[in-house]
Amino acid sequence: MANYLAMGKEELLEEKKKLEEIYAGYLARNLKLDMSRGKPCKEQLDLSIDMLTMDPADYISETGLDSRNYGCLEGMPEARRLFAEIMGVRPEEVMVGGNSSLNLMFDVISMGCRNGFPESSQPWGRGCKFICPAPGYDRHFRVTEYFGFELLTVKMLETGPDMDAVEELVKDPAVKGIWCVPTYSNPDGYCYSDETVRRLAAMEPAAKDFKIFWDDAYVVHFFGDEPDRVLNILNECRRCGNENRPVMFCSTSKITFPGAGVSSLAASSEMLEYILHNMFPMTISFDKMNQMRHVRYLKNLDGVLAHMEKHKRVIKPKFSVVLHELDDQLLPCGDIAHWTRPRGGYFISLYVMPGCAKRTVDLCKDAGVVLTGAGAAYPYGVDPEDSNIRIAPTFPPVDELKIAAELLCVAARLSTVEKLLAQ
């Protein structure tokens, strides 16, 4: 291997032939591997299995409230306290929901479109726009797309969204909000800098009812040596007199069970009251027994962090395998690709030569390794550079992951050579 960018046509053709032979070897193996979503693996799911055996008496709250029965839309008091600790807010600023924080986000966007928010002069509606730092979480963008927002792409930097661009966009009163994954962002694994958080809190959007959807999905999901600490958006906004601006979300989906965790939302007292008022017609109450299960098992933030250490032991080697393979196969090829080295979260972001992402993903797919679709991390599913590939290393076993990563590198190299030859 040598620097592809320094190769002449003959050398490239030779390299292409070599890679095609290697690739044919993978084709012959009939692989069937899935790295498409950020799914915890079986070993991780088994970590929380003790949560399920619980003394029936533990379903009764310290207040005497029976979690088995109807009522208590805002969530069990113990659960509000637990999530308040995780999010760094006060229990009275927290509501605890069902198994899906995405569903809570959907519901809050939906109530904005139906009724607006306390500061709104009218409901969010036709012609409204939403800022989508990209690459980002496809299911966020999908929610706002479903509700008819125009999605505005802003570049995701190592410090968070490009704030110069954000501050420019919010001069438009039709721009109603921004999606944020502040800690170990999906898919880059970046953490918002203090300056980014302060500028988000202090900026003066033309829309008085501008909202920050602050999805702290990976707030306790570090596997580096030290946790990264992102500034608290609610506190920062309050300091600037904008306390109704942020709505914070988190969940235990990647702490306990992805399909049966507990979600939570935090906001200023006024916003929380407004949100609960709008949720009242929707349901009698969320699943409070599952809330109690989580509280009894995880206990408090210290308990959560201790539990995350166990995940770290499972996950960290998987990230290492992928990074090792990328370093090994792609670094020698010259400046044809770069990738992130996250200290937490669920993804590695690989940037191949522009125009090569879709071809790389297709080559992998044809050989039986399913990656997230190229472009998925961009609004409307289109990466304007066709460069980004989201790698989700957690689900496959280490040995399979190694094969998948090898194939991914071969595919990235082959598509790069093809591209260079076509130029």
Next chain:
Amino acid sequence: MANYLAMGKEELLEEKKKLEEIYAGYLARNLKLDMSRGKPCKEQLDLSIDMLTMDPADYISETGLDSRNYGCLEGMPEARRLFAEIMGVRPEEVMVGGNSSLNLMFDVISMGCRNGFPESSQPWGRGCKFICPAPGYDRHFRVTEYFGFELLTVKMLETGPDMDAVEELVKDPAVKGIWCVPTYSNPDGYCYSDETVRRLAAMEPAAKDFKIFWDDAYVVHFFGDEPDRVLNILNECRRCGNENRPVMFCSTSKITFPGAGVSSLAASSEMLEYILHNMFPMTISFDKMNQMRHVRYLKNLDGVLAHMEKHKRVIKPKFSVVLHELDDQLLPCGDIAHWTRPRGGYFISLYVMPGCAKRTVDLCKDAGVVLTGAGAAYPYGVDPEDSNIRIAPTFPPVDELKIAAELLCVAARLSTVEKLLAQ
């Protein structure tokens, strides 16, 4: 006691004085009883407690799908089969949701308002109307009120909604749907007759996208000797070529745990596909572990019915206590009130003399017994006759229930006497 309607002023004044003295006795007892909602009692909640201890291996589906992880929006295959049996439809016509069927109804109404349905020429929106058989379930009416529908009251008869009125109303293309609780209706406990179901299936509304919201909340909740069987609305609609018309709902809220049961929805294949397509942006999946808990514990329809026998033993005596008190105290007073004698469900509907319901409920409340607010069972919370009182006997222990029922009768008699004296 004698027939109030035959009493002269003097007799009424004397009766009033006597009742006020009895009422003062209740006031002095500082009661604190809640009969406001259809909540199962602790003894009922304890019936399902064994569901919570389950072999971890049981969370894996027969198909190998791990219920703990993401995915499978339509619900676990075993759970779809269980609810298909309960609702009398095919598994592929069923999706299984989270803990709240009200939430599923809210979501389906919401998608109608956002996108309409397969037959819609445009989304449901401003100026749309919804038929509300009354008395009915307040939380149904609340959903359509929240979404801005004009609520049209139709009288609830012993055979179901007054179909002459319904057939007249659906000539208006703005009328988009009807709320139905076909089995042991809330609050009357009536079951729809075959003719009612057939007319609902066969009628030709002006709105091509007219939907029947068929909330079979009490489908297996009989405590008479024989279950009442209401005709299957999906089959009847299909027979008439209107298979996209009904959306059926049920849940285990009053089979296992009100706060942590499993909800389900059934519809024609085309409708179900449309609904799932619209739910995709909302969530990754519902809580499938809770679905598996329910399937493993209840097994099948026979298992459900056996389990309901245990509820019956707890509930039936409670209904008897209330009915006995009503018979005992109110029958001798002449035609001043009438009430239903349900064979299932969660409520008794008491009709006092027009203009006396609110006063009766207030008298009870002042003496420490909280009933459902008078008028709650009518659109916008207003009973035009001020006559209906919903009695929810399941939650209080039998001894407390007896006191509450005694007080309720005293209050009903006192308010009737006051009314007669004011005429």
